[in-house]
Each structure stands twice: as structure tokens, then as C-alpha cells.
Amino acid sequence: MPLPRRVVVITDDMAQRAILVDSIRSQGWSAECYDSIYAADNVMLFSSLDSIGILCIQELQSIPLKDLENFICSKSIIWLGVVLDVQAEWPSTAHIARLLDGVFSLPIDSSLLGELLANAYRKASIKKTIHNIDSIHVDGITLKSCMPEFKRIFRLVHRVSNSKAPVMILGESGTGKELIARAIHDQSSRCMGPFIAVNCGGFSNDLIQSELFGHEKGAFTGATSQQVGHIEAASGGTLFLDEIGDLNVNLQVNLLRFLESNSIQRLSSSQEIAVDVRIVSATHIDLDAAIERGSFRLDLLHRLNTVVIHLPPLRHRKADIELLANQVFENLSSRYPCRARGFHRDTIALMKSYHWPGNVREMLNRIKSAIVLSDSDLIMPDALGICNTLENSTPPSLNEARGAAERQLIINTLIKNDNNIARSAKEMGVSRVTFYRLAKKHNIIKGE
Numbered sequence: 001m002p003l004p005r006r007v008v009v010i011t012d013d014m015a016q017r018a019i020l021v022d023s024i025r026s027q028g029w030s031a032e033c034y035d036s037i038y039a040a041d042n043v044m045l046f047s048s049l050d051s052i053g054i055l056c057i058q059e060l061q062s063i064p065l066k067d068l069e070n071f072i073c074s075k076s077i078i079w080l081g082v083v084l085d086v087q088a089e090w091p092s093t094a095h096i097a098r099l100l101d102g103v104f105s106l107p108i109d110s111s112l113l114g115e116l117l118a119n120a121y122r123k124a125s126i127k128k129t130i131h132n133i134d135s136i137h138v139d140g141i142t143l144k145s146c147m148p149e150f151k152r153i154f155r156l157v158h159r160v161s162n163s164k165a166p167v168m169i170l171g172e173s174g175t176g177k178e179l180i181a182r183a184i185h186d187q188s189s190r191c192m193g194p195f196i197a198v199n200c201g202g203f204s205n206d207l208i209q210s211e212l213f214g215h216e217k218g219a220f221t222g223a224t225s226q227q228v229g230h231i232e233a234a235s236g237g238t239l240f241l242d243e244i245g246d247l248n249v250n251l252q253v254n255l256l257r258f259l260e261s262n263s264i265q266r267l268s269s270s271q272e273i274a275v276d277v278r279i280v281s282a283t284h285i286d287l288d289a290a291i292e293r294g295s296f297r298l299d300l301l302h303r304l305n306t307v308v309i310h311l312p313p314l315r316h317r318k319a320d321i322e323l324l325a326n327q328v329f330e331n332l333s334s335r336y337p338c339r340a341r342g343f344h345r346d347t348i349a350l351m352k353s354y355h356w357p358g359n360v361r362e363m364l365n366r367i368k369s370a371i372v373l374s375d376s377d378l379i380m381p382d383a384l385g386i387c388n389t390l391e392n393s394t395p396p397s398l399n400e401a402r403g404a405a406e407r408q409l410i411i412n413t414l415i416k417n418d419n420n421i422a423r424s425a426k427e428m429g430v431s432r433v434t435f436y437r438l439a440k441k442h443n444i445i446k447g448e
């Protein structure tokens with residue numbers, strides 16, 4: 001629905017207000033007036049009805065900057081400043097002006113005002129669309145969250161998608177860094193181009209150079225043909241450098257050179273090849289500490305972290321646990337044979353109190369095993385295999401830890417082998433009888 005053409009005017013100067021309102025109305029807009037930002041905030045008429053606000057710059061001098069920032073940034077309104085007295089001196093105008101979309105003085109030519117309002121209206125419409133984003137669709141998954149912190153991440157993803165600014169995603173393993181990188185790519189104008197993900201820690205030092213930059217035939221023993229590297233292959237799209245903190249220091253220099261020149265040389269070639277890629281990188285390690293240790297270059301960090309997205313660990317997303325678990329359940333239960341219709345409330349409580357060291361990935365795996373193995377209508381707490389690892393509980397004994405690891409191994413092996421006991425037993429290197437006995441001992445299989 002298009003935004004109404006209504007302007008909020010905030011000034012206690014009645015004479016100038018009247019002039020301003022007349023000019024606004026002459027452009028076919030309606031106007032709503034308040035004496036101060038506090039009066040306007042109290043009425044809470046904003047967000048759905050208003051698109052543009054005009055604030056009197058002189059009056060803003062007396063308002064604490066924090067209040068002003070909160071007021072201006074919390075609304076999906078585009079704010080303009082009006083200067084009522086051009087002769088007056090205002091000490092912090094520059095700072096305030098940065099929060100506003102433009103500043104004009106009175107009297108103002110009506111066609112100029114018309115243009116200012118039309119421009120601001122366009123921006124307000126975009127801002128409102130972004131402000132209302134509360135989910136992201138990626139890889140067939142709808143990422144949702146009840147938490148303002150996460151909704152801000154969704155908005156940031158939308159905002160950064162269409163720039164080429166390098167994005168660095170920080171977060172523990174399994175928090176969804178690659179998914180967010182994909183979302184940035186999918187929503188960008190590069191979405192028709194390739195998305196190439198490279199695990200910088202996944203290759204030997206000898207290999208990663210040629211994996212990233214490519215090589216010519218004969219560049220090294222075994223290089224029997226020319227090979228295009230991942231950077232070149234990502235041209236026109238997005239290169240996702242996962243685990244960037246694990247990249248060998250020598251290669252960091254080469255990567256930096258590429259980021260500065262936007263061109264690469266394949267191994268054993270002197271030809272410069274121009275490459276147009278958007279870089280998204282991710283790491284779970286503390287890069288500041290790595291810089292202090294000398295294992296990561298500060299200049300490279302500065303090239304990569306123009307925009308930083310911090311993904312919180314799942315244990316800090318308690319408010320999202322139920323939403324996420326139900327979403328994962330719905331998704332998986334349609335793909336695997338499943339008797340359960342959902343979670344028992346004790347299971348949800350358990351999930352909320354668990355610390356999820358493996359984050360969303362761990363949740364996915366635990367729910368997957370519970371779905372496959374559960375033989376009741378609701379998934380019970382013990383089906384998740386985390387009863388012994390509750391937060392605040394005392395550390396497990398060696399026997400308990402061994403038992404939990406054994407149980408998890410059996411579950412994982414069964415899932416991998418489609419619940420086939422013979423194949424699972426073979427993979428674990430035990431007889432069928434032993435496997436069956438162990439699975440019964442851990443309540444994974446019901447015995448007669």
C-alpha cells in the first residue's frame with residue numbers, strides 16, 4: 001500500500017509553522033503539527049501514517065543527542081531539517097544535519113519544496129519496505145526471528161545486498177553464516193551470477209593458492225591442464241570466503257593484492273585477469289586476537305570488514321528456540337517418515353535451557369534424529385539426547401560422557417544408513433547383535 005502524502009511538522013514557532021504548513025498544503029500534501037519531538041513521540045501517530053517529517057533545526061540544539069538519534073532512527077520516516085533563522089548560530093548543527101536527509105531554509109520556493117518532498121517520499125517508501133522486513137528466504141528456508149537484534153540483521157542483509165561493499169560475518173560454527181552469505185547473494189543484482197563458497201581452512205597450504213587463483217598447465221607437478229581458480233570462477237557473482245581466519249599468512253598478501261587491484265594472476269602466468277566479484281567472508285575465530293598473534297593481517301581485515309554482521313550463538317536466542325525448532329520440525333517431518341506431530345512442552349523447555357554448542361546445525365541434527373527415531377505422537381525430551389548436558393548441571397562423569405557419545409554415534413550411524421541395522425553395525429565395526437544390544441541399552445530401539 002503506498003504511503004499517504006502526509007508531513008509531520010515539529011516546531012514551536014507558530015508563525016513559521018503556519019508558513020511551512022501553507023507551503024506544504026499548496027503542494028497537495030497534508031500536514032500534522034507538534035511543538036516538540038517529545039509531544040510527537042507521545043502521540044505515537046507515526047510509522048503507518050506518516051512518511052516525511054520536518055524538524056526545526058534551531059529547536060533541536062537543546063535536545064540531548066541520544067534522544068534525538070533515538071527519535072529519528074526509530075521511525076520509518078525521512079526527516080528534513082528547516083532553518084528558521086539563517087543568521088542564528090548553532091553549535092552542533094553539522095552533527096544533527098547528518099541525521100537528517102536534507103536541510104532547507106525558509107522562505108522556500110514552492111517547486112523546490114515539491115521536489116524535496118517527492119524525493120523524501122521515494123526514500124520513505126524504500127525505508128518502510130526495509131523497516132517491515134522480518135524474514136529472509138534463502139535455500140528453501142524462511143529465516144525468522146522474534147528478536148529485534150535478528151530482525152536488524154535481516155534488514156542489514158537487504159540493505160547491503162545491492163552494494164558491492166565487502167561483508168564479514170562473525171559467529172560461532174553452525175550459527176548460519178553461510179546461509180546469510182547466500183541470502184546476501186540471492187538478494188543482490190548479482191543473483192544470476194555464481195555463488196562460490198571456499199573453505200579457506202579446508203585445503204593444504206600448497207593447494208589453496210591454486211584453488212583460489214587457478215593455475216596454468218605445468219605450473220606444478222600434477223598440473224596437467226589449465227585450471228580456473230575460485231576467485232575467477234566467481235566473476236559476476238559472490239565469493240564466500242569461509243573460515244577466512246584460517247587463511248595462510250602468505251596467501252593473505254595475495255588476497256589483499258587481489259582486493260586492491262580487482263585482478264588476479266593464475267599460478268605460473270604473468271597475465272593479469274580482471275575479476276568482478278563481491279566478497280563475503282566469515283570466521284568463527286577472534287580476528288583481533290589473531291592480529292595480535294600475527295596470524296592475521298590488519299590491512300586485510302580492513303579490506304574485508306566494511307560491513308560486519310554478528311550472528312549470535314543459539315544459546316543467546318532463547319526467544320527464538322521454539323519458533324526455530326517448530327520450523328525445523330515442519331521442514332524435516334515432511335522429508336522423513338515421522339510419527340510425531342510436534343514437540344512435548346518439556347522438550348521445548350529442555351531446548352530453551354540447553355546451551356547448544358553446535359548452534360543451529362546441532363539443533364537440526366538432533367531434531368532430525370528425534371524425528372526418525374521417535375515412536376510417540378510428540379517428541380519427548382530424551383529423544384534429543386541432551387538430557388545430561390543441561391546448563392548449570394554438573395559436568396558429566398567419564399562414564400556418562402562415554403555413554404552420551406556412544407548413544408550419539410549410534411543415532412548418527414542409524415540416520416546415515418536409513419535405520420538399517422545391518423549396515424549401521426557394519427559401519428561401526430560391531431556385530432548386529434552387539435549393535436542391537438547397544439541401541440536397546442540407550443533406548444534408541446525398543447526391545448521386546
Ligand SMILES: Nc1ncnc2c1ncn2[C@@H]1O[C@H](COP(=O)(O)OP(=O)(O)OP(=O)(O)O)[C@@H](O)[C@H]1O
Nearest residue numbers: 141143172173174175176177178179284360361364
Ligand atoms: N535459521 C535457520 N533455519 C533453518 N536452518 C538453519 C538456520 N540457520 C542455519 N541453518 C542451517 O544450519 C546449518 C549450519 O548453517 P551454516 O552452514 O550457514 O552455518 P555456519 O555458521 O556457516 O557454520 P560453519 O562456521 O561451521 O561453517 C545449515 O544446514 C543451515 O542450512
